[in-house]
Amino acid sequence: MILKLFLPRKNLMARSVNPFYNRKSMDLTQLGSKRVLFVTGKGGVGKTFVSFALAQRFARQGRKSLVVQIGASSTLPRPYQKVSLGYNAQPLERNIYGARWDGPHCLKEYLLSLIPVSQLYRLFFENRVMRSLIDVAPGLLEVAILGKITHSAQRPIDSEEYDLIIVDGFATGHFISLLRAPIGLSEAIQGGPVAVRSRQIVETLRAPEICEYVVVALPEELSLVETREFCLTLKKELEVCPKIICNRSIVPPASVEELKKILAHISEKSVLSQFVIDLLFRLDIEKKAILELGQTGQDVFCFPEVLNPSDSGV
Amino acid sequence: MDQLLRSKRIIICLGCGGVGKTTLAAGLAVRAARLGLKTLVLTIDPSKRLATSLGMELNDQSQGSVHFVQGVLQDLSEASKVNISSPGPGQLFAGIVDPKSTFDRFVRQVVRDENLYHKVVSNSLYRQLITRLNGSQEFTSLQRLYECYSSNEYDLIILDTPPVEHTVDFLMAPQKIESIFQKSVSRWFIFWGQKKKNWVARALGQMTMKAFEILEKLTGSIFITELIDFFVSIESWQHNIKDRAEDVRCLLASQKVAFVMVTTYSTAQLTEALRIQKELSDLGYHLSAVLINKVVPLWPELVSVDNVTDKQLFEPFLNLVRYYNQYRNYWLQRDSIVHQMEGGVTGDLKFLRIPQKQHEVVGINELIGLSDCIKTP
Numbered sequence: 186m187i188l189k190l191f192l193p194r195k196n197l198m199a200r201s202v203n204p205f206y207n208r209k210s211m212d213l214t215q216l217g218s219k220r221v222l223f224v225t226g227k228g229g230v231g232k233t234f235v236s237f238a239l240a241q242r243f244a245r246q247g248r249k250s251l252v253v254q255i256g257a258s259s260t261l262p263r264p265y266q267k268v269s270l271g272y273n274a275q276p277l278e279r280n281i282y283g284a285r286w287d288g289p290h291c292l293k294e295y296l297l298s299l300i301p302v303s304q305l306y307r308l309f310f311e312n313r314v315m316r317s318l319i320d321v322a323p324g325l326l327e328v329a330i331l332g333k334i335t336h337s338a339q340r341p342i343d344s345e346e347y348d349l350i351i352v353d354g355f356a357t358g359h360f361i362s363l364l365r366a367p368i369g370l371s372e373a374i375q376g377g378p379v380a381v382r383s384r385q386i387v388e389t390l391r392a393p394e395i396c397e398y399v400v401v402a403l404p405e406e407l408s409l410v411e412t413r414e415f416c417l418t419l420k421k422e423l424e425v426c427p428k429i430i431c432n433r434s435i436v437p438p439a440s441v442e443e444l445k446k447i448l449a450h451i452s453e454k455s456v457l458s459q460f461v462i463d464l465l466f467r468l469d470i471e472k473k474a475i476l477e478l479g480q481t482g483q484d485v486f487c488f489p490e491v492l493n494p495s496d497s498g499v
Numbered sequence: 500m501d502q503l504l505r506s507k508r509i510i511i512c513l514g515c516g517g518v519g520k521t522t523l524a525a526g527l528a529v530r531a532a533r534l535g536l537k538t539l540v541l542t543i544d545p546s547k548r549l550a551t552s553l554g555m556e557l558n559d560q561s562q563g564s565v566h567f568v569q570g571v572l573q574d575l576s577e578a579s580k581v582n583i584s585s586p587g588p589g590q591l592f593a594g595i596v597d598p599k600s601t602f603d604r605f606v607r608q609v610v611r612d613e614n615l616y617h618k619v620v621s622n623s624l625y626r627q628l629i630t631r632l633n634g635s636q637e638f639t640s641l642q643r644l645y646e647c648y649s650s651n652e653y654d655l656i657i658l659d660t661p662p663v664e665h666t667v668d669f670l671m672a673p674q675k676i677e678s679i680f681q682k683s684v685s686r687w688f689i690f691w692g693q694k695k696k697n698w699v700a701r702a703l704g705q706m707t708m709k710a711f712e713i714l715e716k717l718t719g720s721i722f723i724t725e726l727i728d729f730f731v732s733i734e735s736w737q738h739n740i741k742d743r744a745e746d747v748r749c750l751l752a753s754q755k756v757a758f759v760m761v762t763t764y765s766t767a768q769l770t771e772a773l774r775i776q777k778e779l780s781d782l783g784y785h786l787s788a789v790l791i792n793k794v795v796p797l798w799p800e801l802v803s804v805d806n807v808t809d810k811q812l813f814e815p816f817l818n819l820v821r822y823y824n825q826y827r828n829y830w831l832q833r834d835s836i837v838h839q840m841e842g843g844v845t846g847d848l849k850f851l852r853i854p855q856k857q858h859e860v861v862g863i864n865e866l867i868g869l870s871d872c873i874k875t876p
Contacts, residue, residue, distance in 0.1 A: 228516025229763065300713060312710040314687045356516045358544070373627055376719025405859065410546065438822035439815030447816055450807040456799055460823055466857070492825040 215484065216428065217243050217250070219397040220338040223352045225360040226401030227411055231432045235401050235488060236353040237262050237281075244280035248348040251282045255330050256355045274342060282345065288326025291333040292319065299378055324366030328383055331367060335389040338396075357400070357415045364390060364423060391423055398427035402478065404434055404471040409478055416483060429483050431475055433490040435468055500851060500875050503787055504531040504655060507757045509648060509750075511658045513669065513775065514761035515768065519792040521545050522860050522869070523761050523853065524659040525553060525593070530870035532583050532591035536654040539578055539592045539647055543640060543661045552863045553581050553593035578647075583867065592653070598639040599626075605642055609739040615732070624729045636661050637669050638676045638740075641747045648750065670751070670782065677744050680737040685730035687711075692727040752783040759788045764795075764833040769840055776848060786848060790873070793855040797834060798827045849875055 216222065217239060224236045233254070240250045251274055261268055265277050270285040277283050293310065300306040309315055319325060334352060341347075354360050367390075371383035390396055398419060402412040412429060419427055439447070448461050478485050503510070510527065514520045521542050528540035545553070578594035603620060610616045619625060637660075644658050660669045691711050715723050750756060760775060762768040769791075776786040801823060807816050841850050853872050860869050 229518065229765070299717060305709070305713065308706055309710045309713045312707060314684050314707065315710055315714065317681070317684050318714075358516065369627070373624070374718045374722045376721060377717050379717050380719065438818035443812060443815040444819070446809070447807060447812055447819060450809060450812065451805070457801065457804060457819070457823065460798060461819070470857075492822075492829045 216397070216399065216486070217248065217349050217351075219349075219393075219395055221334060221350045221352060221396045223354050223360075223396065223398045224401060225354040225357050225398070225415075225427075226430075226432075227358075227408060228356045230401045230403050230408065231488075232356075232401050233260075233353050234262050235399075235430055235432060236351050237265070238488065240281045240351055243349060244278070247280070249280045249282070249346070250349040250351050251284060251342065251345075251347045252277075252351045252353060253334070254283070254285045254353045255287070256353075256359065274345060282347070286330055286333055288330055292326060292329035295329050295332055295382075324362070324370050327363045327366035328370050328386065331363065331386050331390070332382060335386050335395075338389065357411065361415070361418055361422075364419075368422075391425065393425065396425070398425055399430055400427045401430045401432050404431050404474040404478075409474055412478065426483060429478055429485045430488055431478060431485055432488045434475070434487045435464075435471055436489045437464065437468055441465065441468065500788065500849070500873055501530075501534060503757055503759075504534060504536065507655065508755040509644065509656050509658065509757070511644075511660065511751075511756065511758050512761055513660055513758055515771070518761045518763050518768070519860075520761045521659050522549060522866075523790055523792060523873075524657050525549065525866055526853075526860070526869040526873055527759075528591055528593070528655075528657045529581075529583055529866050530873055531655050531657070532581075532589040533585040533587065533867075533870065535587040535589040537588075537590045537592075537652070538655045538657065539594065539653045540657045540659070541578075541594050541596055541640070541643060541647065542659040543596050543636075544659075545595065546861065549861050550595070552861055552866065553579065581863065583863070594643075594647075596640045596643045598636055601639040601643045601646075602635070604646070605639075605739075605743070606736070609736040615735070619732045622725070622729050622732050624725045625732070635676055638744070640669075641751075642743060645743070645747050645750065670779075670784070674744065677741050680733065680740045682738065685734055685737060688727050688730040689734065691723075692731070756784070757787040758784055759790055760786060761790045761792055763793050764791060764830070764837070769836055773840060773844070788849040788851060791837060791850060791852050794852040795830050795855055797830060798823065800827070851875060 222239070224232050224239075226232050226235075236252050240252050243250050254270060260266065261270075261283075265283070268275075268277065268283065270283045272284065272286065272290050274282045274284040296310060297303075297306055300309060334350065337350060355363055367383040367386040371380050371387070374380045374383075400412050400415055402408045416427055416429075419425055437444070444461055444465055448458060448465075451458050451461075475485065475487065504527070512520050512524045512527070521544060524542060525540055525545075528538045531538040540553075542550075542553075578592040581591040581593050583589070583591050606619055607616055610619060640658065640660065644656060647653065647656055687707060711723075758779060760772050762772050769789075772789045779786050801820065804820060806813065837850060837852075844850075851873065853869070856865065856869065858865065860866060
């Protein structure tokens with residue numbers, strides 16, 4: 186029944202499929218079956234929202250996930266608004282944990298593993314010249330973060346066993362340089378343990394049984410073009426095929442036919458009439474955009490637009 | 500807004516990724532040109548279609564280079580002229596900031612000796628470090644801005660900024676790059692290169708020697724050798740980076756420069772705008788306006804609605820009305836946040852709303868349409 190689609194839900198995601206479009210239903214069992222899920226997308230598309238929504242979905246299926254935020258801090262969705270995530274994982278709700286892994290912290294942890302004698306480590310890390318090198322070294326912090334992610338993929342973190350690590354990654358532009366960083370670093374620095382580790386990281390990122398990638402897009406033209414380009418780049422550089430989540434798709438109150446019929450029944454000059462025309466126009470643009478997204482050959486999943494703020498925090 | 504465009508020499512657009520900053524920077528530039536000003540817009544990361552509309556060729560960035568033709572430096576990143584269909588004297592030029600060629604030009608300016616110049620740019624680490632160092636993209640954008648400003652060719656220059664997560668980092672980044680070009684840093688590396696000599700151990704101190712040994716173990720001796728070569732090659736001109744960074748800072752703090760921030764209706768970003776205003780003023784810079792992009796027009800309250808006569812449409816109609824109200828309330832809430840901020844703001848910070856366009860703004864006509872919407876209420 187159409188009415189039921191609109192009842193506010195406690196969870197972040199409205200569950201039902203929009204029956205008016207012929208698009209992939211929200212069968213998300215394909216997602217999240219590997220060890221690490223990278224979520225990326227242009228700024229403002231809703232990566233954080235999607236990351237937590239996915240975590241909630243997996244939690245209901247009994248899978249335990251750790252949502253890791255990297256990059257700048259973003260406001261967490263409504264249930265966790267007041268939470269401040271730290272380096273160590275903290276429980277957010279049943280089967281969902283959160284953490285924030287920043288570059289300097291990850292680098293410090295990594296260097297400590299290489300220079301176990303703490304005096305020597307401090308000597309190195311706190312030396313002014315080394316600090317300035319670390320500050321400007323291209324990709325070093327990115328590699329440190331990726332190192333922690335790939336390292337964590339295969340073992341418990343802080344004594345917790347996770348089924349899945351969801352990485353709320355940088356926006357697509359940064360994401361590309363993030364993924365290129367270990368490659369670049371291993372080319373610049375050919376010898377030593379840093380180089381070896383960088384190459385290991387690249388191997389793990391490319392392993393389809395370990396890492397999975399999702400791009401969040403909006404049903405808008407510009408977003409499409411960028412998403413397509415991003416998918417191509419990812420295929421070329423990492424030989425991986427990301428899945429696409431189309432966020433904020435319109436959940437129309439009635440089918441297109443019904444809307445058109447209503448239009449015929451109400452006064453042309455009325456506000457409602459103008460609104461319906463606008464809505465039909467937006468629906469049409471979105472439909473074309475989603476069709477185009479589907480043509481990339483990747484799987485496309487649609488997440489609905491949430492207009493009622495009590496449902497979500499974004 | 501027009502007053503701002505007429506009275507300033509430089510306008511810098513800040514904002515997070517995804518808000519439409521590059522497009523708005525172009526829109527602002529179109530408006531300025533149509534007001535009669537000779538305007539240059541410098542973009543960082545334009546989409547292919549926008550770039551085409553502005554007459555720019557998006558080359559593969561890795562191929563940007565500086566050529567010498569008969570001993571004269573050729574600038575490959577000339578700004579292209581854009582046709583804005585305006586009868587007035589204004590002109591619009593558009594350019595992309597190319598980090599590689601900008602930095603090469605900078606080095607060429609400060610390294611008088613042609614042989615040394617070639618030695619510097621052929622150092623295998625130079626290419627990598629210079630364009631990928633944290634802070635280098637920001638440094639080169641500001642350097643390019645400085646170049647264009649100093650040429651006195653333009654009435655107004657509008658600078659688009661890279662989509663960094665923390666937009667004020669853009670202004671702080673050049674200080675980061677400065678740190679590696681400190682005389683003291685390169686001295687250590689040069690000394691380390693001569694470590695066989697006894698006096699070096701005394702000059703560096705045991706602690707630093709140890710730190711270097713660890714670095715060598717971690718990264719291998721080849722990398723260290725290249726690093727040392729790099730520092731040797733920049734020794735004579737590295738202070739220019741610091742000098743230039745200082746020149747830029749002074750320019751940015753002057754009355755000739757205005758900052759505008761581009762956001763969308765998201766609460767998080769609007770709060771961020773206020774925080775940035777404070778950060779900027781702490782640095783001595785001035786935020787003049789907040790441009791709220793992709794604003795959806797507010798729908799009026801539905802006062803009386805006659806129901807449809809067709810029974811089959813009763814339910815869909817009800818849902819439609821409910822949807823209308825939800826949609827309306829959603830945007831009303833966001834608008835009220837802006838009103839709150841406008842009320843609470845000190846100083847002369849202006850808030851402008853720029854409506855969402857039905858189609859993506861990529862063509863020049865659409866840019867002109869957009870530019871007509873950028874005005875203070």
